[in-house]
Amino acid sequence: RSKKKEVDQLPLFSFSSVSTATNTFSDTNKLGEGGFGPVYKGVLRKGDEIAVKRLSGRSEQGLREMKNEASVIAKVQHKNLVRLLGCCIDKDEKILIYEYMPNKSLDFFLFDPTKRILLDWVTRVQIIEGIAQGLLYLHQYSRVRIIHRDLKASNILLDKDMNPKISDFGMARICGGNELQANTSRIVGTYGYMSPEYALEGIFSIKSDVFSFGVLLLEIVSGKKNTGLYRTDSLNLLGYVWDLWTSNRTLELIDDPVLEDEYSSKQVLLRYVNIALLCVQESADDRPTMNDVVSMLTNEAAALH
Ligand code: ACK
Numbered sequence: 001r002s003k004k005k006e007v008d009q010l011p012l013f014s015f016s017s018v019s020t021a022t023n024t025f026s027d028t029n030k031l032g033e034g035g036f037g038p039v040y041k042g043v044l045r046k047g048d049e050i051a052v053k054r055l056s057g058r059s060e061q062g063l064r065e066m067k068n069e070a071s072v073i074a075k076v077q078h079k080n081l082v083r084l085l086g087c088c089i090d091k092d093e094k095i096l097i098y099e100y101m102p103n104k105s106l107d108f109f110l111f112d113p114t115k116r117i118l119l120d121w122v123t124r125v126q127i128i129e130g131i132a133q134g135l136l137y138l139h140q141y142s143r144v145r146i147i148h149r150d151l152k153a154s155n156i157l158l159d160k161d162m163n164p165k166i167s168d169f170g171m172a173r174i175c176g177g178n179e180l181q182a183n184t185s186r187i188v189g190t191y192g193y194m195s196p197e198y199a200l201e202g203i204f205s206i207k208s209d210v211f212s213f214g215v216l217l218l219e220i221v222s223g224k225k226n227t228g229l230y231r232t233d234s235l236n237l238l239g240y241v242w243d244l245w246t247s248n249r250t251l252e253l254i255d256d257p258v259l260e261d262e263y264s265s266k267q268v269l270l271r272y273v274n275i276a277l278l279c280v281q282e283s284a285d286d287r288p289t290m291n292d293v294v295s296m297l298t299n300e301a302a303a304l305h
Helices: 003-008 060-073 106-110 121-139 196-201 206-222 237-246 262-279 290-304
Strands: 018-020 030-033 038-044 049-054 084-089 094-099 145-147 156-158 164-166 173-175 181-183 203-205
Touching: 060 084, 060 094, 106 156, 106 206, 121 145, 121 156, 121 164, 121 206, 121 262, 121 290, 145 206, 173 181, 196 203, 196 206, 203 206, 206 237, 206 262, 206 290, 237 262, 262 290
Parallel strands: none
Antiparallel strands: 018 038, 030 038, 038 049, 049 094, 084 094, 145 173, 156 164, 181 203
16 A cells, blocks of 8 residues: 555545634644644644644655654554544645644653652553553554654653653654564664664664663653663763663662652562663664563563552
């Protein structure tokens, strides 16, 4: 099936049925800047709140990303993936319309000291499990694999119950049949979340997403941001964790220890760090699949509750 056909199968909205708060796209209803253009808050005529991603400028690259996002996301449906409600594509206006996620993105909560305390451990565990389920769904989609390629805290949106949904499929790739990995000469993505084989050689696979998931898991447990590639760099979260790990001080990583039964809960959280460390191994073959990760997380959650 061609990409064009899939985009054409999306529900189409007329531009007049989509209105933003001021009935126009302006700074007052802008939610932020996305991969290929600004994102606005709006409502549909029947009253549903929506987020509207608008292609800005005339760059070929932006249009490619927008079409890619639409063609991937139109295929999928899962409680941990942001839902695309439809699109409106005409000569002058190109927008994608999504369900509105009122609690912003995970990085807003995780890296802001005043917000971080709002993330208790039950919520953090729920967020970790949801992201893992969403990613597992993508990796096992039908008979192909969908590789997200840009999994990071700012691409995880939170609904009103703080359930996480993966968003931003502009860079996602579909690998079919026996194709286990692919190569690109255009390395896109976000430093700090990229696996070494992808950042250095442009090789991506489901295992490069697993690496990004591992970084995200460390960020959720520690409330600290990873910025570099290597665990040998101790200014980096990966390096910091590695140093703690090798000197048997990993407990120090765990953020805001507002835990009821401090010691035993910390021991369980430590096992989340172990799972993350399996995911960020240098060699892609050594990393678990998301299927393995979900099983490990299920076991840990049972111990934590
Ligand atoms: O962290 P945020 O507030 O959440 O800032 C970014 C910004 O737009 C650029 O991506 C926000 N955003 C994206 N999609 C949605 C959505 N479906 N609902 C609510 N906010 C969204 C995102």
